[in-house]
Amino acid sequence: MPPSSFVSEQEFKMFHSIDRELYTLLTINLWRDPVESLQIMALWLWLERTSLNDVVSKILTLPDVLIHEIADEAVTCLNCINNDHSACSSESYVIPLTQSVMDKEISLRFFHENRLKATEGVAKVANEVCIRALNDIMQRAVARNAAQSIADSQKMMTAQPFQQSLVHPGFSQMRFGSSDVLESVTPENEVPPDDRTMFVTFSKGYPVQEREVGEFFTRTYGDCIESLVMQDVQSSEQSLFAKI
Numbered sequence: 628m629p630p631s632s633f634v635s636e637q638e639f640k641m642f643h644s645i646d647r648e649l650y651t652l653l654t655i656n657l658w659r660d661p662v663e664s665l666q667i668m669a670l671w672l673w674l675e676r677t678s679l680n681d682v683v684s685k686i687l688t689l690p691d692v693l694i695h696e697i698a699d700e701a702v703t704c705l706n707c708i709n710n711d712h713s714a715c716s717s718e719s720y721v722i723p724l725t726q727s728v729m730d731k732e733i734s735l736r737f738f739h740e741n742r743l744k745a746t747e748g749v750a751k752v753a754n755e756v757c758i759r760a761l762n763d764i765m766q767r768a769v770a771r772n773a774a775q776s777i778a779d780s781q782k783m784m785t786a787q788p789f790q791q792s793l794v795h796p797g798f799s800q801m802r803f804g805s806s807d808v809l810e811s812v813t814p815e816n817e818v819p820p821d822d823r824t825m826f827v828t829f830s831k832g833y834p835v836q837e838r839e840v841g842e843f844f845t846r847t848y849g850d851c852i853e854s855l856v857m858q859d860v861q862s863s864e865q866s867l868f869a870k871i
Contacts, residue, residue: 639759639760639765640760642760643756643761644682645687645750646668646683646688646697646756646757646761646767647685647760647761647764648761649668649683649686649687649694649710650664650694650761650764650765651655651755652687652691652694653667653694653698653739654764654765654768655764655767655768657690657691657694657695657698658772659695659698661764661768661772661831662767663702663767664698664768665706665753665757665758665761665765666749667698667701667702667705668751668757669749669750669752669756669757669759670704670705670745670755671683671701672703672756672757673748673749673751673752673805674729676748676752677748678729678731678741680728680729680730682729683726684725686728689724690826690870691827691869693738693826693828696724696826696828697724697725697728700714700722700723700724700725701725702706703720703735703739704722704725704735705749705779705809706751707735707738707739708738708742708745708746709741709849712741715735715736715738715739719834720734720735721734722735722830723828723829723867723868724867724868726867727858727867727868734775744871768803777840787808790810799866824870824871825871826868826869826870827840827868827869827871828867828868829865829867829869830867834866835866837855837869838858838864840855840857840869840871841855844871848870852871854870854871855869855870855871856870856871857869
């Protein structure tokens with residue numbers, strides 16, 4: 628919906644309800660920076676316009692931890708657009724989750740080669756759509772963050788989630804649901820399911836089967852898997868993440 632003086636603020640926000648849902652998840656649920664998240668939303672909406680793909684809807688189907696990951700990929704893409712880094716021109720810098728929601732081969736090289744078009748497009752979406760559709764959520768997130776910052780001024784920053792690279796060539800990264808899994812576990816203090824859940828992302832071009840994932844972890848860590856769920860894709864497509 629193009630911005631128009633004949634469209635009320637309420638109608639405009641209602642039209643962009645799904646975008647508001649994702650922005651709320653980024654800023655309120657995941658505590659990501661509100662201003663940076665607005666730029667992330669602008670990038671995703673620009674990609675929707677250029678590819679005619681339901682990027683936002685697909686991202687909302689991902690678990691929160693992978694939405695965090697794909698938002699990080701978006702920040703990398705924005706940095707590539709805004710800075711003339713020669714490294715961005717390499718096809719070796721993959722963005723697997725972004726590829727998954729785009730349903731096409733795309734790398735940082737695309738953003739490097741289309742910097743001018745992307746810069747103008749993202750800025751246009753940010754100014755004409757995102758600021759108008761998301762401004763109230765941004766104000767709420769900024770106020771909440773400021774209040775929390777004051778409350779936590781005497782506390783140490785929460786430890787970042789544990790990340791570890793795996794040696795399997797198809798495994799891109801694994802992330803535990805919480806850093807608490809690093810603490811010793813006793814029968815009297817069992818770790819909740821969410822905190823012993825791991826998300827594994829796979830590199831595009833290195834197809835990995837569910838059986839291979841299970842065998843790898845069993846061989847490396849013993850009988851430790853309660854459940855293993857691969858991304859649901861068509862038989863001709865490659866799964867890009869799994870929940871263990």
